[in-house]
Amino acid sequence: MEFKDSKGIFQQIADNICEKIISGEYPVFSKIPSVREQAAVMGVNHNTIMRTYMELQRENIINNQRGIGYFVTEEAPQRIVQLRKEEFFRHEMPEFIRQVKLLNLSQEELKPLFDQLNKQP
Amino acid sequence: MEFKDSKGIFQQIADNICEKIISGEYPVFSKIPSVREQAAVMGVNHNTIMRTYMELQRENIINNQRGIGYFVTEEAPQRIVQLRKEEFFRHEMPEFIRQVKLLNLSQEELKPLFDQLNKQP
DNA sequence: TGCAGTGTACTAGATCACTATAACAGTAAA
DNA sequence: TTTACTGTTATAGTGATCTAGTACACTGCA
Numbered sequence A, B: 001m002e003f004k005d006s007k008g009i010f011q012q013i014a015d016n017i018c019e020k021i022i023s024g025e026y027p028v029f030s031k032i033p034s035v036r037e038q039a040a041v042m043g044v045n046h047n048t049i050m051r052t053y054m055e056l057q058r059e060n061i062i063n064n065q066r067g068i069g070y071f072v073t074e075e076a077p078q079r080i081v082q083l084r085k086e087e088f089f090r091h092e093m094p095e096f097i098r099q100v101k102l103l104n105l106s107q108e109e110l111k112p113l114f115d116q117l118n119k120q121p
Numbered sequence C: 001t002g003c004a005g006t007g008t009a010c011t012a013g014a015t016c017a018c019t020a021t022a023a024c025a026g027t028a029a030a
Numbered sequence D: 001t002t003t004a005c006t007g008t009t010a011t012a013g014t015g016a017t018c019t020a021g022t023a024c025a026c027t028g029c030a
Helices: A009-021 A035-042 A046-056 A076-102 A107-118 B008-020 B035-041 B045-057 B075-101 B107-117
Strands: A064-065 A067-074 B060-067 B069-072
Touching: A009 A076, A035 A046, A046 A064, A046 A067, A064 A076, A076 B075, A076 B107, A107 B107, B008 B045, B008 B075, B035 B045, B045 B060, B045 B069, B045 B107
Parallel strands: none
Antiparallel strands: A064 A067, B060 B069
């Protein structure tokens, strides 16, 4: 996996896992890759994955059974979407609007954006 | 100034200065605060400001006269807007759209966004 | 019981961003 | 010339993050 240096690696991995959960790649109740396996896949140290998993566990997105592995909780998808929506409306959307105004983008330039957003249900 | 820990401080200061330039707070050809003064205002070390200024100089947004200070270049506002537009269309907008789709936001939830964007000329 | 795979914990070290501090050099103006 | 600004450079130290490596404990299964 490639990482931006604008954010902690463990946070990026957490985001990545969360997206796999809400996209269905990691279904509810399923076991996610072990700390060591994930570390190998991501190309990072297993301690870094450990930190990621502990964070996600603290947020009740995964839970673990010692000696067995980590599992996606039943409430995970709902929690992730909820947390992300809050973040989206509190920060990302206002910042996005601020950018548009600061750059003084025209309706013409924004047309592709509208086209994409209008595809939403 | 408050800083997010998601990005280097020097980069956030550079962004801040760029916004002051395109908003007109730092007009073309004007002298911007000295390294030490800016450091005091921002509450950081002057080496950090030095790094910021060197970056901005590398991008031809400011230039300097040793012993006198740093000045906004004539082409600065245009360059900043151009660089930011490129960045916006290459990364921020696609990422924003990706988020909207991932969170499966409804037209209803997006209405405030449309309202804001339609205010653009 | 033994083994393989799992989580967990610990120490040590590398790297990076930023800070703290100092010293040096150019410019303008009194 | 002196003073008070400027930029510039250098060294050392701190804190956070991530890596490297090791060791230990738990679980399921052959």
